[in-house]
Amino acid sequence: MSLDRSIEKLEERFEKYLSERGLRHSRPRELVVREFLKTSEHLSIEDLLKKVQRQDPKIGIATVYRAMNLLVEASLAVKREFATGSSAYEKMPTRHHDHLLCTGCGRIVEFHREAIERMQDEIASRYGFILDFHKMELYGRCKACRKSG
Numbered sequence: 216m217s218l219d220r221s222i223e224k225l226e227e228r229f230e231k232y233l234s235e236r237g238l239r240h241s242r243p244r245e246l247v248v249r250e251f252l253k254t255s256e257h258l259s260i261e262d263l264l265k266k267v268q269r270q271d272p273k274i275g276i277a278t279v280y281r282a283m284n285l286l287v288e289a290s291l292a293v294k295r296e297f298a299t300g301s302s303a304y305e306k307m308p309t310r311h312h313d314h315l316l317c318t319g320c321g322r323i324v325e326f327h328r329e330a331i332e333r334m335q336d337e338i339a340s341r342y343g344f345i346l347d348f349h350k351m352e353l354y355g356r357c358k359a360c361r362k363s364g
């Protein structure tokens with residue numbers, strides 16, 4: 216499936232979600248949603264605001280917030296809240312992953328390691344737990360930040 220086609224599919228799902236709730240799609244909201252769905256990055260509200268304002272400087276932060284809340288409710292996006300106090304949105308992942316975060320520049324890297332996943336289940340089960348979910352976040356400084364001191 217081409218990228219455009221897969222974005223269209225997600226947009227259709229979102230429109231369906233809105234119409235089922237009697238909500239109308241507005242043009243500014245459409246812009247926010249498209250801009251978000253186009254990226255595979257983890258975006259903060261401010262990142263996204265910058266992107267949409269390049270196309271329409273009149274779009275305000277409240278519109279971006281509302282659009283993102285709706286995308287989360289519609290299960291098309293997830294909001295990640297990090298220990299640094301920052302938060303970012305990403306598209307609903309098709310596969311579980313964990314995150315590495317740079318405390319210098321805020322860069323976010325995704326990783327998945329089967330051995331870690333397995334160990335977490337083992338630890339949980341040793342204490343009589345069955346995991347619903349987990350959140351594994353590693354914090355440190357990326358190569359670029361270490362170079363710049």
Ligand SMILES: [Zn+2]
Nearest residue numbers: 317320357360
């Ligand atoms: Zn960095």
Ligand SMILES: [Zn+2]
Nearest residue numbers: 257305312325
């Ligand atoms: Zn992620």
